[in-house]
Amino acid sequence: MNIFNRLRDRSAPEAPNAFKGAYDVIVIGAGHNGLICAAYLADAGLDVLVVDQRDKPGGMASSELIDDRYTGAMGAHIVEGLSAKVARDLKLHKFGLDYVKRQLDTVAIDGEGQAVRFGADMRKSQDSISALSPQDAQAYPVFMDKMQRYTQALTGMLSPPPLLENIGRTDAMSTWLKGVRHLDQNEQQEFVRLCLSSVGDILDEYFESDLLKAALAFDGIQGGRLGPRDMGTMAALLWRWAQREVSKDRLSIPKGGMDTLAMALLKAAQDKGVAFRSNADVKALMMEEDQVTGISLDGDEHVYAKRVVSSADPKRTLMDLTGPRHLDTESVRRLKHLKTEGTVSRMLLTLNGMPFFTGLSDDDWGERILICPHMDYAQRSSRAMKYNELPHELTMEIVIPTVFDPTLAEFNRHIVSANIQYTPCEPEGGWQQHKEHLATKALDTLSYCAPNLRGLVEGGDLWTPSELASHFGSTGGHWHHVDHTLDQAAMMRPIPGAAQYHTPVPGLYLCGAGTHPGGGVTGLPGYYAAQRVIFDTKTNEQGGGL
Amino acid sequence: MSMIAPPWKDGLSPTPLHPAVTECAAANDWVRWGDYSVARTYSSWEDEYDAIRRHVGIADLTPSVRYRMTGQDAEAYLNRLVTRDMRRLRSGARCATPLCNEHGHVIDIVHIERVDEHIYDLAASAKMLPWLLDSAIGFDDVAIEDVTGQDVIFGLYGVASCATLLMAGAEDVEKLNPHQIGLYKIRDAAVVITRTGALGEMAYEIRAIEADALNVWDRLLRVGKPLGLKPVGRRALDMCRIELGHLSYGQDYIGALAARYGNRPRTPAELGLDSLVDMKKDYFTGKRAFRQKTTQHRTKVIALHCDGLEPMDHAKIFQGDRLIGTVTSSCWSPKLKSIISLATVTDQTLAEGVPLTLDVPRVFELEPDHMRINATVVARPFYRSPARNAKVRGS
Ligand SMILES: Cc1cc2nc3c(=O)[nH]c(=O)nc-3n(C[C@H](O)[C@H](O)[C@H](O)COP(=O)(O)OP(=O)(O)OC[C@H]3O[C@@H](n4cnc5c(N)ncnc54)[C@H](O)[C@@H]3O)c2cc1C
Numbered sequence: 001m002n003i004f005n006r007l008r009d010r011s012a013p014e015a016p017n018a019f020k021g022a023y024d025v026i027v028i029g030a031g032h033n034g035l036i037c038a039a040y041l042a043d044a045g046l047d048v049l050v051v052d053q054r055d056k057p058g059g060m061a062s063s064e065l066i067d068d069r070y071t072g073a074m075g076a077h078i079v080e081g082l083s084a085k086v087a088r089d090l091k092l093h094k095f096g097l098d099y100v101k102r103q104l105d106t107v108a109i110d111g112e113g114q115a116v117r118f119g120a121d122m123r124k125s126q127d128s129i130s131a132l133s134p135q136d137a138q139a140y141p142v143f144m145d146k147m148q149r150y151t152q153a154l155t156g157m158l159s160p161p162p163l164l165e166n167i168g169r170t171d172a173m174s175t176w177l178k179g180v181r182h183l184d185q186n187e188q189q190e191f192v193r194l195c196l197s198s199v200g201d202i203l204d205e206y207f208e209s210d211l212l213k214a215a216l217a218f219d220g221i222q223g224g225r226l227g228p229r230d231m232g233t234m235a236a237l238l239w240r241w242a243q244r245e246v247s248k249d250r251l252s253i254p255k256g257g258m259d260t261l262a263m264a265l266l267k268a269a270q271d272k273g274v275a276f277r278s279n280a281d282v283k284a285l286m287m288e289e290d291q292v293t294g295i296s297l298d299g300d301e302h303v304y305a306k307r308v309v310s311s312a313d314p315k316r317t318l319m320d321l322t323g324p325r326h327l328d329t330e331s332v333r334r335l336k337h338l339k340t341e342g343t344v345s346r347m348l349l350t351l352n353g354m355p356f357f358t359g360l361s362d363d364d365w366g367e368r369i370l371i372c373p374h375m376d377y378a379q380r381s382s383r384a385m386k387y388n389e390l391p392h393e394l395t396m397e398i399v400i401p402t403v404f405d406p407t408l409a410e411f412n413r414h415i416v417s418a419n420i421q422y423t424p425c426e427p428e429g430g431w432q433q434h435k436e437h438l439a440t441k442a443l444d445t446l447s448y449c450a451p452n453l454r455g456l457v458e459g460g461d462l463w464t465p466s467e468l469a470s471h472f473g474s475t476g477g478h479w480h481h482v483d484h485t486l487d488q489a490a491m492m493r494p495i496p497g498a499a500q501y502h503t504p505v506p507g508l509y510l511c512g513a514g515t516h517p518g519g520g521v522t523g524l525p526g527y528y529a530a531q532r533v534i535f536d537t538k539t540n541e542q543g544g545g546l
Numbered sequence: 547m548s549m550i551a552p553p554w555k556d557g558l559s560p561t562p563l564h565p566a567v568t569e570c571a572a573a574n575d576w577v578r579w580g581d582y583s584v585a586r587t588y589s590s591w592e593d594e595y596d597a598i599r600r601h602v603g604i605a606d607l608t609p610s611v612r613y614r615m616t617g618q619d620a621e622a623y624l625n626r627l628v629t630r631d632m633r634r635l636r637s638g639a640r641c642a643t644p645l646c647n648e649h650g651h652v653i654d655i656v657h658i659e660r661v662d663e664h665i666y667d668l669a670a671s672a673k674m675l676p677w678l679l680d681s682a683i684g685f686d687d688v689a690i691e692d693v694t695g696q697d698v699i700f701g702l703y704g705v706a707s708c709a710t711l712l713m714a715g716a717e718d719v720e721k722l723n724p725h726q727i728g729l730y731k732i733r734d735a736a737v738v739i740t741r742t743g744a745l746g747e748m749a750y751e752i753r754a755i756e757a758d759a760l761n762v763w764d765r766l767l768r769v770g771k772p773l774g775l776k777p778v779g780r781r782a783l784d785m786c787r788i789e790l791g792h793l794s795y796g797q798d799y800i801g802a803l804a805a806r807y808g809n810r811p812r813t814p815a816e817l818g819l820d821s822l823v824d825m826k827k828d829y830f831t832g833k834r835a836f837r838q839k840t841t842q843h844r845t846k847v848i849a850l851h852c853d854g855l856e857p858m859d860h861a862k863i864f865q866g867d868r869l870i871g872t873v874t875s876s877c878w879s880p881k882l883k884s885i886i887s888l889a890t891v892t893d894q895t896l897a898e899g900v901p902l903t904l905d906v907p908r909v910f911e912l913e914p915d916h917m918r919i920n921a922t923v924v925a926r927p928f929y930r931s932p933a934r935n936a937k938v939r940g941s
Contacts, residue, residue: 290829290833319684323684324684324685325626325685325828325829326829327829328648328832328834329627329647329648329677329680329681329831330648330831331648332680332681332683332684333680333683336680336683497648504648504834
């Protein structure tokens with residue numbers, strides 16, 4: 001398979017804000033969270049530098065130029081749940097963010113010609129579902145309305161949870177749970193039941209169509225390690241839907257590819273005075289008297305700052321850049337247990353024509369296409385991955401961004417962008433001997449669903465979780481940096497003692513996907529981390545510690 | 547089908563010295579120590595106490611928990627583990643130090659010997675391998691091994707301890723300064739000897755491999771006899787320990803890893819060990835808690851002179867009508883001719899000379915009863931021999 005070139009001409013513009021040797025705050029990582037955090041900090045009057053080891057901003061939400069002919073993303077390909085407040089505060093539209101398509105629908109196919117489409121338009125969704133099952137078409141609005149109650153209750157919990165250390169000391173917990181307390185008694189009981197259940201069990205209570213159930217369950221399992229039959233996946237589904245609530249666009253495709261978002265964020269940050277340096281790999285944090293004093297870059301260059309905020313994943317930040325020698329044994333122990341192995345492989349195919357997926361009509365092509373015919377199919381795959389094996393059947397999410405955005409490729413050329421769920425981070429025997437196999441299997445799966453696809457393929461690439469890890473500088477190449485399961489959520493995220501964007505180390509903060517409320521392109525971790533740092537600056541706190 | 551011994555142990559093991567020890571243990575009074583049984587008294591605790599304080603006593607310390615750390619990173623590793631500066635511990639020396647958890651609560655007070663540049667032995671009060679292993683994450687070159695019971699360990703206490711070793715053949719042992727370690731020979735057996743100052747006496751710890759253990763014991767017993775040497779059991783050792791005012795793990799304080807209730811563990815300051823916390827050295831677990839003062843110091847360990855003639859363990863302590871603490875260790879002190887106690891109180895300002903009342907629980911002819919006893923706060927240690935750090939002149 002072919003080949004992949006870095007995007008040269010679109011790489012970051014020379015920093016207009018001159019680079020200095022000392023700052024109020026250094027932000028490690030110019031992913032969307034790092035940039036958002038930096039922009040808010042600069043807006044509060046702080047002198048901010050953002051550094052990234054890559055040659056361009058955006059982190060896992062950016063795009064690359066492929067074969068000089070296509071622009072495609074090797075990380076996020078849908079902007080999902082970008083906080084409306086952040087977009088407004090940072091005037092992202094002024095800085096070029098626009099969408100070719102908002103409120104994307106989801107279309108699930110089973111490969112045998114059946115398809116179901118659902119999304120914002122309830123009537124259309126019901127029409128599509130009734131072709132599979134009239135029963136389900138009636139149950140669907142009931143289910144969605146009910147879940148809507150719970151996701152609204154959850155949106156309050158997207159704000160920073162109380163510290164684990166403060167539980168039992170303050171009433172912060174009940175404030176944080178305000179949304180849940182506003183539910184009536186029966187609903188509260190149901191809420192607890194849902195949060196601890198598997199998405200599979202709950203969907204079985206409402207629906208009969210396997211394809212519909214699998215498609216709905218997908219939002220509860222994507223990016224993570226659990227299967228739809230594993231407990232806690234219903235909470236994951238509600239959590240993800242709650243994140244979508246904070247954005248009015250929900251699922252959308254940016255005009256010009258994911259880089260449009262990255263560039264808009266960079267410009268917004270630079271407009272507020274943020275300095276940006278690419279190709280700056282932070283090797284270690286500098287410490288004095290247990291206090292962070294800056295970063296040391298490749299080539300032994302030091303940059304000083306009163307505070308450092310890291311959007312690199314928590315394991316990398318604390319274990320590699322800080323080092324266990326500066327942490328208590330308990331923190332190290334918790335970091336050791338952190339599950340950070342990625343589960344998603346990324347495939348990008350470039351085609352010289354449009355692939356026709358059996359069962360889809362031409363107005364479905366640009367939507368979010370899922371290959372996940374059955375919950376058991378996904379469950380089997382998750383089980384294989386758990387034992388570090390490649391799954392026999394591939395669960396995929398596909399987007400063809402060129403349907404709505406012709407600027408991404410030459411005329412009548414298309415990009416098929418696929419997330420392959422449930423691929424182990426390091427399969428038994430290593431990726432060298434499995435990667436080819438995975439690529440073949442993915443192509444087979446796609447060609448089975450879209451028989452003309454194979455003949456159209458011009459090139460493409462596949463990044464395994466461990467390749468994603470090395471390209472994007474994250475420990476396991478995980479979607480959320482840190483798997484978003486109940487034991488790694490809320491005040492446990494990423495670890496007790498490092499929640500609320502603090503770390504045990506004074507002066508060091510976290511702002512990436514590994515913090516609350518988790519991964520995806522919501523921008524909320526960056527936003528809340530900035531609030532934390534601004535608060536500490538005003539109160540002259542150094543943060544850190546318990 | 548072959549029978550395979552179960553991997554767990556039923557009951558307690560004898561130490562390798564058991565055959566020799568039983569010959570002296572007329573009292574047949576045994577006590578548990580870790581997974582082993584050792585003598586509480588051999589024949590009479592009064593005589594054993596007397597041997598330690600006036601002549602020389604020998605004890606079987608084999609059950610004490612030991613870990614060995616080896617590797618280039620062992621020094622850095624230990625420095626992150628404990629509160630004292632391990633870079634200042636030279637090869638061939640030993641020291642005592644607390645080690646704490648993230649809250650600055652004491653896990654244990656351990657002895658560390660730097661056997662060699664990159665080899666350390668750590669003697670602990672209780673097992674803690676998971677803690678030691680997790681603390682090693684991030685230190686590439688350090689291996690940690692539980693070596694409990696691998697070697698046989700003798701304690702030798704009293705003014706004649708050095709003379710005993712010399713007569714047993716450990717040439718030049720008198721040159722060993724307190725807290726130093728050396729290699730010696732006793733009757734062809736290679737032994738490691740550490741001068742410790744334990745129990746507030748001139749004292750040594752002798753380590754031999756199991757094959758030599760009975761030989762060495764025999765030799766020490768024989769040459770020591772004219773000097774008044776006696777095997778001493780845990781009871782006499784514990785009396786001397788209380789006289790020295792040393793805190794016993796699980797008795798005077800609960801280790802942070804063992805505590806079931808969140809408010810039970812203690813900080814070094816609460817145990818009177820703040821001088822063993824070095825805030826100037828590199829990071830160690832608990833340092834931030836100390837710096838940021840996030841953990842409260844609520845209690846204080848005090849020493850008490852008590853009226854009465856019986857030990858008063860677990861007595862409640864009152865200042866006027868106010869309940870302020872509990873007695874944790876108590877014994878008759880032959881040196882002070884009085885009952886002495888160690889206690890934990892919630893009043894951190896309590897000074898020497900303050901009179902207190904103890905409420906001692908007891909059962910009298912099957913009825914629960916209690917006694918009121920007067921006590922006074924005194925300084926720790928109650929007693930310590932001037933010989934403990936004395937220079938020894940050659941024979
Ligand atoms: C394959 C894949 C597909 C995804 N698809 C979607 C999707 O369709 N929709 C969606 O909403 N989400 C998706 N996600 C999730 C989403 O992309 C991430 O959760 C999100 O981008 C994380 O953003 P971040 O800013 O927190 O971290 P990142 O984007 O990972 O940014 C961290 C930055 O830190 C830099 N860095 C790390 N270490 C150092 C160092 N030592 N020195 C200097 N710089 C350093 C990295 O280069 C990187 O740029 C996907 C994730 C993956 C892996």
